[in-house]
Structures are given as structure tokens and as C-alpha cells.
Amino acid sequence: MKLIFKKFDWILFIDVLLLTFTGLLFIFSAQLRTGNPMFYVAKQSTALGIGIAAMLLIISIRYELYREYTKYFYFFAVMLLIIVLFFGSRVRGSKSWFDLGRFAFQPSEIAKIAAILYLAEFIEKNRYQMKKISKIFSAFISASVCIVLILLEPDFSSASVFVPIFLGMMYTGGLPKKIINFAIIFFAITLSLPFLEIYLMINNFSGFLIKNFKIIYVCAILSLTIFVWFFIKFLRFKVTFKKYKPVILVVLLGIISAISISGYLKDYQRKRMIVFLDPSLDPLGSGYNILQSRIAIGSGQLSGRGIFQGTQTQLGFIPDQHTDYIFAVLSEEGGLIFSLSVILLYAVLIIRGISIARNASDRFGSLTAVGIVVMFSYYVILNLGMLTGIMPVAGVPLPFLSYGGSSLIANMLAVGLLINIHIRRYTY
């Protein structure tokens, strides 16, 4: 016990506490205008207490012992995801919550950690067979199950976090380079083509293209093929068609998935993409949130409007102030000093996580740490990118800062895992 205390990662723990307390301060500020600012602060504080207790519990058991049970954790989480589809309560259109009277929690928060542990154990077990397509495929399936179940709720942003976690862990877990390159090409095409399509649409690029926008894809295939062919010719590589075949296949798959994504995009998602490309197109509709949060961040200037003094916040121009948009509140009232400090705190969190991965005693610990780091990074980058207008709107919370009990508890659990791995780094 004394050892645990001595080896405890105080930097990480204090870093996380600082983030949470900053969150509490601005949740209070964001709720001032409702006249009952303590309501959410109290709930969040309770969650923090539970989170710390859970964290200590997690730390107290050697993490190597978890390896045996990752299968069951994963199975349990998947069961919860299935049950919530039937018995969950509907909040804002998606069935993603268990309502337990005083408390409500989101099984997808638990599923993330369970999936990280399961994947870490899976890669550890098959560490010399990561070249095999069958192994890659079964890892892919295990992540996909969670993604699909969460998409059924439907909760797009909670599901999306599994993609970077899976890719990050597989990458560091030793996926062959060729497959990684293919994956990058595939996702680049899948994500960029729908944006290209919408970009052309809003810029009224050509009436013909808009009316026949599927032509874009044909053009894209042709130009990409010609480009790659010329590129290879230019470098004077001797490439046989046999080697080139899988590249074409991946490009084609990417285009097919892009078409299907753009076909299945919901109206509000299409609107979000339009607004990302140009928020001023719809300043009162879908672009309103993003414009208002950008105004709030900008108007904070260097030293901010003063705590509790932000006009964008206190007059309610910023939407979802205590959850997804809390960084706008913080930036408006605290200015650059606060916003950069918070980014610095996240940087410390990520550096600590990576350092723990680098020094863990085994591959399971390292990969778990990687998964957790990727999860936090994804949320931070997506949330801040959205608020500052460099990424499309996606409803993801900011870890530790945004109000949300089950999210905070799950994040504390993740931190607990990191600290656990850190404490046991020298035990062989």
C-alpha cells in the first residue's frame, strides 16, 4: 500500500483534478442565468466522488489480473448495449441511457473501456500473428459490434470514438505497414468525397455537377487512377499490375463506402457538413451554434471578459453551455490564459499517458494506455476543433470539463487504469 502511494502518478491525478475543478467552475458560471447554478455542480461533484472511489478500487487490484476477465467485461458491455436498445430511455432522440432513478448512465461509456481492454488483450495474445488477415478481421469485428450497437441507438459521436481507438491500438500493436496505408487511403476517400460533394454544392460550382453529383465519383475514380499511374511512371518504379491491383481495390472500396455514406447521411448531418464548410450560410439555423461559440471564444481575447461576466454565456447565446460547448464559456470568460492553460493540461494528460505506455511492463498495459490516450485525444481534438470551426459539428463532450456524470466516472476509471499501469511498471 505504501508502495502504491509512493509510485502513484501524482502529476496525472492532479492534472485531471485541475481539469475537473475548472469544469465545475464553468459549469457553475454556465448555469448562473438559470438561477440554480449549484444543481449541476452538485451532481458533477457527486460523480467526481464516485469516480475517484472507482479509480482507487481499480488501482488497488494489479491490472495484470484483469487480463483473464477482459472477455467477460467485453461480453457484459455488449449485453448492456443490447439491453439499452430495448429498455433504455430516450434522450434527444437516441436510446442511449439507463435511467436508474437518481442516476442515469450511458453503457457506451463502459463499452469504450471494455473494448480497449479486450483489444489490448487480443493483440497481446496474438502479437506474432498480427499480419494475418483473419486476426485483423476478428479484431475489426469486435470493435464493429460496439460501433453498430451504438449506431443503432443512434448515437453517432459515441460510436465514432471506437474508430480511432481501434486504429491507434492496431497501429501500435503491430499492424503491417501495407494494411495501414490501405486503411489511410480508404478512410481518406470515404471521408473526403462527401465533403467534396457538399462543397461543390454550396459553392454552386456547376449546375450540371450538382444535378448529376454521382458524376463526381466517376471523375474522382478516373482522376485518382490517372494521377497514381502518372506518379508511378514519374518515379520510374517497376510496378506490375498485380501489385497495383490491391490499391485499385481499396480506392474502389473507399468510393463505394463514400457513396453509401453520402446516401445514408441524415439531413441534420448534411446540414452540419454544410455549416462546417461555411457557417454563415445559415447563421440562424444550423450555423448559429458554431458562429456563436466562435464569437464567444474570439471575444474573450487575451484575458477574458471575467469569470461570470461573459455576455455570450450569461445571455445564453452559447448553446449547450455546460456540456459540449463549455470550452466556449471558458474561453469567453477566461480568455487566452484559460484556454491555453486547459490545452496545456490536456497535453500533460496525453504526455503522461504516452509515457505510461512507453514504460509499461507488458504489451497489454501499453496497449491499454494507448487506447485510453487515443480516446481522450479524440474527444479533445474533435470538441475543440468543432468549437473553433476547423472541424465539423459533432456532439462530443470535453473529457473532465463537460458536465456528464457517467462520462466523468468512465474517464476517472480510465485514469485509474493508467495509474495502475504506471504503478506496476517495474514488476516483471
Add this chain to the structure above:
Amino acid sequence: MWQGENLGYSAESFSDRLNVLQFGIFFLLGIISFRIISLQVIKGEKFRKISDENRIVIYPQPATRGKIFDRNMNVIVDNKPSFAVLFSRQTMEDEEVKNVITKVARLLSLSDDAANALLERTKMIPGKNFSLLKIAQNISKYQAIRLAEKTPQLPGVVVRIEPVRVYTLGASASHITGYVREASLGELSEIPNLKAGDIIGKNGIEKQYDEILRGIDGGSQVEVNARAIQKRILETVEPVDGDSIVLTIDKKIQMALSNHIQGHMGVAIAIDPNTGGILGLVSYPDYNPNLFISGLNYWQMPYLLRSEKKPLWNRALQGQYPPGSVYKLVTAFAGLESGVITPQTIITCKGFIELGKYKQKFRCWARGGHGDMRLSEAIAQSCDVYFYEVGLKLGPTKLNEWAEKFGFGVKTGIDLPSEEKGLTPDKSWKKAKLHQDWYDGDTVNMSVGQGYIWTTPIQIAQFISAIANDGIIFQPHILKKIIDASGNVKFENVPKIKRKLDIAEDYLAAVKKGMTDAVRYGTGKNAKVVGLSVSGKTGTAQNPQGGDHAWFVCFAPSEKPKIALVVMIEHGGGGGEVAAPIAKRMLEEIFEKKCE
């Protein structure tokens, strides 16, 4: 440590790949940090301004328009409170706006077309989403109460009390007061300091003195939240109410003119010969300016704008007519002052004169002729031949010289909008316009106010008033003074003398005698008023458009004129038969001599 070992089938180790991952994450975090610095430091100033504008809404508080009084401080144009409906769309979606506007339209029982027009207007709310747009005004008290009850279900809708114009004399003074309407887009760009939705004068005094009457709108800078709920008032600028205007108009005289012109298409102008102040001015058909306030219905609009009768047209200033025999007075003064005739000169009227080698006949209206005539008699009998001869002796140049001295051919400069200047034709005009030479026949025609000559009734009024006050031409005007809201005089319009004509006393006496005799026993005897000495002159102007225009001009009392009166009935017939009796009834009412 295992992390440094390579991955078996790859040269990279776990640590290598972790480095790549770390680089990727920090690269993205770096981009975001730069973005935040750019937003908060480089563009911070701009966003702070936007943020301030975001929360500050200007609620305009319109200035009350100045009132208009007659010379005895009777109110001619007043303000009364009315209910207006305003709307700001705030952060509402199109769907919500449509919903609200449809409900409002139903509560105001508007037609579908009107509701759609309203919806169109909400789409162009200028500037920020919180600005207020007037969507209805002058609604009934009942409708206002119904709307006010429903406001919780109608976000963005405000019912407000606003002053609106009341024209107490209604149609009777329409061509003096004019009317007000919402400024058009053209006017918004032309006239400085106008906002969309502002009310401006469109005609008459309302237009002429619009800037004085309008005042300066005030308003409050109000901090609002995202739902447009007022949080606190940051600054209030009190509106400066418009100044009121006192006219030279006498309500009694105005009503008298209006009462007796009814039913005749024409003009009556009463002017104070001692100042040039207009005492009354009517042009018929007239229109009710209150209709523009309460809203025109579907048949009033085309009538006002497109009717043949042109009710919006102020005939007193915009109508140009041949003056007929009234113009003989000009010929008389020109003849006397040029030494062509004296009051004693005798000219024999045989009933006609013959001109040129073809012996073209120009007839007198009295076919048998008037015999030997002196000037006074010629005026009283309106002998054409007498003035033909005078005109011929004078020639067109001399005649025009005097026409110009009396103010014909140029605008009088009265302070009412849209005045025309008439026409005094001469040789060069005829050459330029009709490509013909000037004949003696043209001179003959002009000497009795026929032919190409055009005058406006207000020019005739200016002329008659100059005879009445012995040759002084006052600037005709309608503004007496400007007073502020508390009644202090800010400006007093002093009568201005345009010209003194220095006409010899005996010449004036001879012409005036002729005019007095005209009413006593001559062509104007139908204007005789018991107990009042009236000096007048009739005119019957032939014109190619239709029946003769009937003119009667006069001043009274003859000895010490207090009022000069012009009556002109468009296509009315003979001046003595049609215009003179109307003038008589007007004078009877004005001087309260109704003892018949």
C-alpha cells in the same frame, strides 16, 4: 524493455509507432492552439465587437410628428394614439416565423394575399435578427387586445401604441396638408437620416416641411439575451419631437372655399393681398388624407392614382390654364404704363377687328359691339376689341414684359411642392416649338389671355393680390411660423416683397374702377354681395380640351382689400355665369353677409 524490440515482420518497434502517434496528436493539438490564438488575439477585437452587437438591440422610439395649425391656432393636422404591431424574428427558424405570422394574420383577419405579403416582408428584416419590423398599424382596439392576450404564444410580436396622423379637416384641406406614408426604397436612399419604416410626408405641407415636422427618433440600447428578452437598458436617447407648423390658412375661409367648390372640378384660392399669405386653397376633386393612415382598400387606390379626375393633383399649382379675359388686366397695365393708352383713351368697338390682307376677323364676345369705350368701361364689359387694339399697339414684347413683371411664366415660389411655371409665349418660343412665325393674330389672342398662354391659378392669385395692394408683389406663402412642442416660436415667416411695380395711382384707380363696375353692373354682376364692395373680373377661356374654363378673380372690400379670391372651374363655362356666383357664395360665407 520490450517496447524497443521490432515488431517481428516490421523494422519498426512499438516505441517508433508510439512516437508517430504522439506526433500526430500533438500536431493536431498545435493546429487547434494556433487557431485559438488567432481567434482570441488576432481576431479578438473583431469578435468582441460582434459579441457586443449580438447582445445590444436598438429599440427605436419614434419622434412624434409636429402638428399643423391654421393662423388662429385651430388644429388642422393632429396626432392620435393608435395600436401598431411589430415583429422581430430573433433566432426563429423560417417555419416558426411562418407559424407566428399566420396566427397574427388570422387575429387581424387579413386575407390570404395580405398574409402572404406579410410573410414576404418578414423575410427582409433589415440588419440583425432582433430588429423590429412594423407589420401592421392602426389596428382596432379590439384586435390589439386580442393580440396582446395571445402574445405568450406569439414570440417576437410586440403591440405598441404609436401616434398616427389625424387630418381634422379631412378632404377639405387635402391639397394643403398632403398626407404621410411609409418611405419608399427610393426615398430611403435619397433622403438622409431615414430608416426603413419611417413615415414621411408625401404631398403638401407634410412633404414641404417634412424635415421640420418629422423630428429626430430616439431609442434605447437594450441588452437582450439569445431569446431577445430584455436584460437591461444600456442607454436611452430621448426622441426629439417634430416642430409644429402654423399656416397662414384661415380655417373658416378654407371651409368656405371647400364648401362651395364641391361638385365643380376646379380651384379656389384666397390670398391676403397685404402679406401674400394664402388664406385658403382648394382644388377639387380632393381626397381624404386619413385614408392613407387607415389603409386604402382595393377600390380607393386605383381611384386616387389612376382616375381621369386626378384627385391627388393640386390644380392650384400644377394645373396650367389659359387665363382668358382675366389677362385683359395685364394688357391694361401694359398699355397704360407703356403710354399706348391713357385711362381716357377711347376705342370704338364695332364687334370685331380685321387683320392682315385676308381681313381675318377677330370678334368681340358682344357681337353687336360695345361702341365707344374708355378703359374702365372696357374692363367692366370685358370688351375684347378694346384690348385687341391695345395689344396690337403694344406688340408681344411689351405685353410679355409686363406679364413677367406680374409674375407670369415663372413659378411663384409658394412653399408647396410640385408647382408648375406656366407659359408666356413669344416669337422665339413659337419658332422653336411650332416652327412658325409670330402673327398679329397671336398678339391679339394673347392680349385677351387666349392662344398659347398658360397660367396657374396661384399665379393669377399673386397677380390679383398685386392689383389689390397697389402694385406690390408679395411672395405667396403658406407658412406663418414654426413653433416647438411647448409653443415657443422658432421661426416667424415675415411677408416678403418680391417687387414693387410703381404703377401710377390714376392708372390703378382706373383699372380698379373697371373691376368694381364689373361687379356692380358688368360681366361680374353675379358676384355682387349685399353689404360688401367687391372688385372683380371674369374670364372665359376657350381651350382645345373641352368646354370653356370659367374664371372669376376679385378682391374685397374694394376700398381696403382684405382678401383676394380666385375661382376657376375647369370646363365650367362662362366666368360670369359659373365662376362669379361661386365666388359670391364664398365671399358671403367669409364675410358673413348671408342676408338674402
